[in-house]
Amino acid sequence: MKDYTKFMADRVKTMKGSAIREMFKRMADPEIISLAGGNPAAELFPSDELSKIAGKILMTSPTLALQYGTTDGYPKMIECARKRAAKVNAVSDDDSILIMTGANQGIDLTAKAVLNKGDKIIVESPSFIGSLNAFRAYESQLIGVTVDDDGMNMDELEEALKNNENVKMIYTIPTFQNPTGVTMSLNKRQRMIDIANKYDVLILEDNPYGDLRFSGEDVPTIKSLDTEGRVIYAGSFSKILSPGMRLGYIVAPAPLSEKIEMLKQVNDVHTPMITQLMCVEFMKKYDIDKYIEKNRKLYGEKCKAMVSAMEKYFPAGKVTWVVPEGGIFLWCKCPTINDITPVVDKCLERKVAIVPGSNFDTDIFAPSNMFRLNYSSATLENIEEGIKRLGEVLTEML
Amino acid sequence: MKDYTKFMADRVKTMKGSAIREMFKRMADPEIISLAGGNPAAELFPSDELSKIAGKILMTSPTLALQYGTTDGYPKMIECARKRAAKVNAVSDDDSILIMTGANQGIDLTAKAVLNKGDKIIVESPSFIGSLNAFRAYESQLIGVTVDDDGMNMDELEEALKNNENVKMIYTIPTFQNPTGVTMSLNKRQRMIDIANKYDVLILEDNPYGDLRFSGEDVPTIKSLDTEGRVIYAGSFSKILSPGMRLGYIVAPAPLSEKIEMLKQVNDVHTPMITQLMCVEFMKKYDIDKYIEKNRKLYGEKCKAMVSAMEKYFPAGKVTWVVPEGGIFLWCKCPTINDITPVVDKCLERKVAIVPGSNFDTDIFAPSNMFRLNYSSATLENIEEGIKRLGEVLTEML
Numbered sequence: 001m002k003d004y005t006k007f008m009a010d011r012v013k014t015m016k017g018s019a020i021r022e023m024f025k026r027m028a029d030p031e032i033i034s035l036a037g038g039n040p041a042a043e044l045f046p047s048d049e050l051s052k053i054a055g056k057i058l059m060t061s062p063t064l065a066l067q068y069g070t071t072d073g074y075p076k077m078i079e080c081a082r083k084r085a086a087k088v089n090a091v092s093d094d095d096s097i098l099i100m101t102g103a104n105q106g107i108d109l110t111a112k113a114v115l116n117k118g119d120k121i122i123v124e125s126p127s128f129i130g131s132l133n134a135f136r137a138y139e140s141q142l143i144g145v146t147v148d149d150d151g152m153n154m155d156e157l158e159e160a161l162k163n164n165e166n167v168k169m170i171y172t173i174p175t176f177q178n179p180t181g182v183t184m185s186l187n188k189r190q191r192m193i194d195i196a197n198k199y200d201v202l203i204l205e206d207n208p209y210g211d212l213r214f215s216g217e218d219v220p221t222i223k224s225l226d227t228e229g230r231v232i233y234a235g236s237f238s239k240i241l242s243p244g245m246r247l248g249y250i251v252a253p254a255p256l257s258e259k260i261e262m263l264k265q266v267n268d269v270h271t272p273m274i275t276q277l278m279c280v281e282f283m284k285k286y287d288i289d290k291y292i293e294k295n296r297k298l299y300g301e302k303c304k305a306m307v308s309a310m311e312k313y314f315p316a317g318k319v320t321w322v323v324p325e326g327g328i329f330l331w332c333k334c335p336t337i338n339d340i341t342p343v344v345d346k347c348l349e350r351k352v353a354i355v356p357g358s359n360f361d362t363d364i365f366a367p368s369n370m371f372r373l374n375y376s377s378a379t380l381e382n383i384e385e386g387i388k389r390l391g392e393v394l395t396e397m398l
Numbered sequence: 399m400k401d402y403t404k405f406m407a408d409r410v411k412t413m414k415g416s417a418i419r420e421m422f423k424r425m426a427d428p429e430i431i432s433l434a435g436g437n438p439a440a441e442l443f444p445s446d447e448l449s450k451i452a453g454k455i456l457m458t459s460p461t462l463a464l465q466y467g468t469t470d471g472y473p474k475m476i477e478c479a480r481k482r483a484a485k486v487n488a489v490s491d492d493d494s495i496l497i498m499t500g501a502n503q504g505i506d507l508t509a510k511a512v513l514n515k516g517d518k519i520i521v522e523s524p525s526f527i528g529s530l531n532a533f534r535a536y537e538s539q540l541i542g543v544t545v546d547d548d549g550m551n552m553d554e555l556e557e558a559l560k561n562n563e564n565v566k567m568i569y570t571i572p573t574f575q576n577p578t579g580v581t582m583s584l585n586k587r588q589r590m591i592d593i594a595n596k597y598d599v600l601i602l603e604d605n606p607y608g609d610l611r612f613s614g615e616d617v618p619t620i621k622s623l624d625t626e627g628r629v630i631y632a633g634s635f636s637k638i639l640s641p642g643m644r645l646g647y648i649v650a651p652a653p654l655s656e657k658i659e660m661l662k663q664v665n666d667v668h669t670p671m672i673t674q675l676m677c678v679e680f681m682k683k684y685d686i687d688k689y690i691e692k693n694r695k696l697y698g699e700k701c702k703a704m705v706s707a708m709e710k711y712f713p714a715g716k717v718t719w720v721v722p723e724g725g726i727f728l729w730c731k732c733p734t735i736n737d738i739t740p741v742v743d744k745c746l747e748r749k750v751a752i753v754p755g756s757n758f759d760t761d762i763f764a765p766s767n768m769f770r771l772n773y774s775s776a777t778l779e780n781i782e783e784g785i786k787r788l789g790e791v792l793t794e795m796l
Binding site: 002004007008009010011012015016037038039040042045047048050051052054055056057058059062063064065066067068069100101102104105108112113114115116117119130131133134137138168169202228229230242243244245246253255256259262263265266267268269270271272273274275278 | 446670
């Protein structure tokens with residue numbers, strides 16, 4: 001076959017796909033218990049409700065559902081997103097809202113609107129691989145800042161801004177962070193705003209898990225603390241309604257959202273109409289917060305079950321973790337080793353899948369002694385059994 | 399409000415939204431007859447069928463429909479796309495197929511995978527504004543080549559390749575082109591392949607209208623003539639099923655499609671599952687070609703009605719056009735004037751909307767004496783009335 005390298009843009013030459021999604025392909029084996037993904041619990045999807053809604057929409061509003069729509073989103077869907085954002089004070093009068101085909105698209109297109117080649121973006125290290133790879137695809141330079149048990153280290157953040165020119169933006173998942181599960185304290189959120197004001201940079205606040213708190217008290221969004229219009233907020237319906245519907249949104253100051261909208265126009269023109277209409281109708285007919293409440297309760301139980309199993313099966317003193325107050329992830333460190341890869345491989349042999357920490361690093365080639373666990377998608381039985389198998393491997397290898 | 403210019407990437411600083419979509423926003427006035435859009439005929443959407451299908455899918459396969467899917471597409475949807483591509487010999491054993499959230503996404507991400515800043519891409523001038531703006535957003539340089547009545551001028555194409563370094567790709571809509579409606583002859587298609595082979599460049603063949611032929615004989619796709627694996631093919635379900643569902647696909651040699659898939663993963667992760675499943679089920683239960691046949695017939699009638707009205711109402715000898723053999727667009731030239739803008743403005747006053755040719759040029763600031771008409775979305779009555787109003791304006795102003 002022909003060599004296509006000469007035709008490839010520099011941005012893709014060294015690009016690697018998400019190792020997690022690659023792992024999914026190897027996980028076709030139904031005996032494997034996956035604690036690796038980031039899937040919400042399918043057992044709670046409101047499929048009966050959505051089934052009736054979808055059928056009815058296509059019957060009563062066929063042209064609306066099947067014809068082209070507008071790039072910014074179906075107006076009533078924009079209102080639904082506004083309601084969710086307003087609940088956490090994440091939208092001001094100077095902002096516009098754009099409906100996205102999943103929040104990831106909003107993050108990708110925000111990066112595209114902001115980052116030139118060589119520009120710098122500060123990210124939590126570790127962080128969500130989908131966002132990191134989106135930033136990498138604009139040939140920007142990622143600067144990683146440590147995540148403490150109460151969120152991004154602010155001294156390091158300030159140091160990074162002091163020592164680097166051309167930093168355009170700070171990317172953060174402040175609540176139930178992926179992959180660490182930790183939540184940034186209010187104190188740190190305020191300090192991040194102060195630092196961003198001082199160094200005149202944007203903040204991209206990604207909040208896909210914020211609704212999924214099962215213990216502790218809500219912390220205000222960073223966007224709600226912003227007085228200078230420098231926070232762009234990404235919201236998602238993936239974890240509170242359905243990820244397969246691909247519905248998310250961006251709240252951004254109008255001059256920026258105009259540009260992001262133009263980039264969406266040349267990307268997918270608009271988010272599919274049927275999924276937008278289904279979400280609008282669902283939120284009109286049902287109380288989505290009651291539905292979210294069921295998810296919170298279930299995730300709280302599943303998290304508790306996972307932590308109990310970890311305490312029972314993990315070798316004492318060899319693994320540390322912070323118990324999350326919400327979200328879907330648990331992050332583990334193994335201080336006595338340097339590289340978790342052999343553990344992950346052995347786990348796959350024993351039919352349990354976990355994700356090695358290196359996937360979430362700004363430097364994906366650096367070895368990591370950490371791993372991410374997900375508790376939202378496996379059943380309670382599989383959580384127990386999966387952690388048991390993992391515990392056996394850890395006991396053997398640590 | 400704060401000045402956001404300093405935060406914007408160079409690629410968006412001078413970017414303008416599609417003037418056509420802007421025009422739509424001004425066209426909220428229901429009395430305006432729009433001959434400006436690119437919408438398929440809503441009256442033929444198979445909404446009853448899709449209504450039953452959507453309801454059933456969510457009832458019987460809720461997890462599949464609502465959970466995360468894979469980036470390349472739902473396997474049965476990939477097979478549906480493969481069938482459509484195979485029908486026009488547009489897929490080889492060395493190709494992979496990726497499902498896209500509309501073909502536009504495929505064009506955007508193909509450009510992203512191929513074009514560095516400063517790279518050159520040859521396009522038909524005029525051409526589809528959504529693609530041109532997608533290419534512009536990667537800071538590539540567009541080189542326009544004239545569209546003759548039988549497609550892109552091949553001497554000019556060869557000249558452009560002789561005189562320019564760093565040309566990576568030729569972008570073409572060979573069949574029922576947007577905006578001209580013309581179809582590239584077989585002879586020219588073969589010559590384009592020969593030229594691409596000689597100068598070692600890729601071809602991106604965009605074929606959203608190919609199924610909509612209502613007269614004349616089918617011409618083989620450029621992809622079907624490719625022996626060296628240098629044609630990437632973009633297919634769409636927008637004009638044969640529903641544009642609001644946002645379903646399209648890319649057929650590309652595996653090394654390229656791997657990169658495009660990675661870019662899709664960080665863009666929208668995957669195309670919504672429900673729309674993919676609806677398309678699969680529709681193609682399984684119904685003969686989509688019979689449905690397309692109804693569209694062809696209707697568009698043939700509408701095109702004929704528009705041309706008859708043009709012959710009746712346009713000032714004799716002042717406007718020229720080529721009658722299309724398919725698709726949804728008619729392209730008119732007014733050789734006695736330099737700039738069509740005053741005509742377009744006067745038309746809006748008289749409540750009929752057309753698109754000025756400058757929108758489709760590589761140089762959007764150059765005046766154009768051409769305009770585009772669409773005959774797929776208006777009713778037969780509105781086509782007659784719209785062309786009558788347009789004819790009156792042309793008679794006054796030419």
